[in-house]
Amino acid sequence: MTTEVRTATIIGAGTIGLGWTTLFLARGLRVRVNSRRADADRVVRDGIALFAPTIPGGGADPAELVTRLEIEPDLKRALDGTDVVQENAPENLEIKRELFGRVAAAAPEHALLLSSTSSLPPEAIGADLPDPGRVLVGHPFNPAHLIPLVEVVAAEGADPALVERAADFYRWLGKTPIVPARAVPGFVANRLQSALLRESIHLVREGVVTVEQLDAVVVHSIGLRWSTVGPFQAFHLGGGQGGLRHWLNHLGAGLEQGWRGLGQPSMDEATVQKLVTQADEAFAGRTYEQLVAERDARQTAVLRALAELTPERPEQGERGRNAT
Template sequence: MQQDQTIKQVTIVGTGVIGNGWIARFLAQGFEVIATDPAEGAEARMRKAVDNAWPALERLGLADGASIDRLTFEPDLKKAVASADLIQECAPEREELKRRLLSDISHAAKPDAIIASSTSGYKPSLLQETCEHPERVIVAHPFNPVYLLPLVEIVGGKATSADVVKRAKQCYESAGMKALVISHEIDGHIADRLMEAIWREALHLVNDGVATTEEVDASIVYGAGMRWALMGPFLTLHLAGGEQGMRHMLEQFGPALKYPWTKLEAPELTDELTDRVVNGCEHQGKGHSIAELDKRRDDFLIELIELQKKYWPLANLNGEL
């Protein structure tokens, strides 16, 4: 993917898991990146995280000019964002913190900079309310690990300029991402709302003693997840209808939607449920460090990304095949 020539410098505000993932992705695509974070020891943790991600990115293939040496850490927020073309906010998911931070960024950024929040839940209209230039503020929500997973949900708020959304889409696509522009803002956007529904049902199954965390994971890994990785839920069920496709599937299985199979309300997160979930996950990962599990995940995702390219090279997010 050729780099968007209008975006030369990217600033990442916040160097947690998501922020560091953005840093690694943009560096691998040949961008100049400035990172900022007021936390003590942030720079050292950031550089370690990027170093850990780099081998996986090398396997996928680096863009021309891609180098870790193009990463600069600037602790002063105003200096960090002053010359950036794209500013990606990655602060913890707290409303007041994000609103205050985006307001500070809006005051310090240059007039044509795109200001994006990585929020997984907040609407852009809420976040841009206190900004000096709300028309430049969007949500650009990625998925962990950001340096490998290509999806980014782009959402404009009530005051967001259509041109900013268009420019942002071009920018993220030039960083090797699949940009999904969401036309109507909702809490949680699209992907997180779907994942939240499965997560709530999974917690009920564990809480009710129906399944362990390992059994729930296996049901996705060896079942629906394999199909969803290529086709998603709708096209998967379209095939379930045989030659008549989705119409037959809905006629045959539609009535089951009225059955009380699922529990959309989340269960109370009691100490007992917390222990079941934590103990189950620790048992699943027993004998392996988080770093080892990260590497296993990354190795799998790299092969899966290549497999998707082989079997569905024409797929895009506009529904055209």
Template sequence: MGSGTIGQSWCALFLAAGHQVTAYDPNPSRELEIRAFVSNSEASLRALGYSNAGSLTDFCFTTDVVKAVEGAQVVQESAPENLALKTQLYRLIEPVLDRKSTVLSSTSGITLEMLQTCFFDPSRILIAHPFNPPHLIPLVEVLGNESTAPDLIQWTLSFYEGLGKVPIELKKSIPGHIANRLQAVLWQEVLHLAKEGVASLSDIDRAIVNGPGLRWAIYGPNQLFSLAAGADGLEGFIDHLGPSFQDWWSAAGHVELDTDTRQFIKRNYPSVDENERRAIQAYRDHLICRILNEKKSENRVAPGDHLNPPS
């Protein structure tokens, strides 16, 4: 429900996984865009093992949101980040939803509590926020609360695992969820460093790609910092580098996305034409697939992924 960039990506994944998909958008031209996206994503999804990648046999499109959800078991809502619009859509679809239907919102900025006010029965909606592009990146951030139907969070986690995703459950509602907040903080420091003349935007990108970014595809910062201290683990890391980190946190920059910053970005980061943009995107998707397949070829849980907090 909603067929922009995120919705199109979800369509490609659901079809590749063998599901019947009805896409809704008020703009009829979206149908051709979805069909093109599904076709263009076939190679990447086949590389990841989805045998139905590129198939449009089980696809249909409608500009009628009520028809779109009739008989649906799952509604993946990816409408624009506008609460009034989402409210209008939810009020239209709720009377015709199957009793066991689940609505999963891709929203990144609207809280679950706000979405639940749009429903007479708030127990059937959860947040299931993907990371772009959803058809390739495994992460899905899932959030329910005390109003959510019993067992629906676990069902949702299992649903996405069945699609080959890596869902995580958020225990608390917070704007931006987890991954977006982390990359927002990083980007703010990137812009601060560039505006302070420490390095160019392009070179800061290179520093990330050829430094910590390589490690982040394997482990998160807690595990990496624990490894860095050897047998002393994370406590040893804090003992050794904690004071430096505290200084860096205190000196972290604050940047507003105002006219000055936007003009700075425009002057200092090169724009590309459509052909080059597509080439960059294809290269990104190709390497994402190679990384994911390399991790999958290990055919085992990564050492450390099983770790839980001490009881």
């Protein structure tokens, strides 16, 4: 068993995989990206160049990062001597199950086996392994190199020490790992996002607001609020000196009635076309790369401001260096 995380294997060169790759490299790891794309080398280097400037802590030099980068299309070679595997294959259970069967057979025993899946339960992904609990979900929030949250989800009966090793590793990366008591479809963050997205689509579909206006509403109200306090703390403070108890007893009585009035939009062709047309109009004139750079610069500014107001947590120190 190694005492340090030195080498990581990233499987997949999509958006999430590129974010993880950039962050892992910025933390000093040697990173092997396993991808069979013919243009993998260009795609990965372009992704690193795009994400490196907004790595938390002041950005990183893409030229320095790629000195520790390998592109390895052969899975077995990509796993040789690795300490951490972060999988980012398509959201297809059969693909992931077969893939982790090969990963578990080739990776060292000490290696953390982590999936970025946004919906599939870990016990289903690891079902064909001698120890299904060895596969853990490490679900990031996009952009993976920047947003702190990682949902660490374990199969029922998984070794608690293994779960803590994974959480410890993510802390060392600078992430904020949350370990739910059990897996639920979509996990936690995506369920919250989906609930808001459903009502957002309903309001646009009904012509109450446009896509651009809806985004502005969120950015200038609840998005700003939620960057500093969560929903429960927000309403706890909204209850004044009486806190959440006062708020629920006095203003929370109409919650159920309000929930019944929320929309359940049909995602038919007309709805999709309306959303896409308005999105094209709202985001016209800027390339994908420009929009990403603008988003990441703003999110970095928010994180930097919050960091100045929040003392560093002890667990975000060097503990993760001993994660495996």
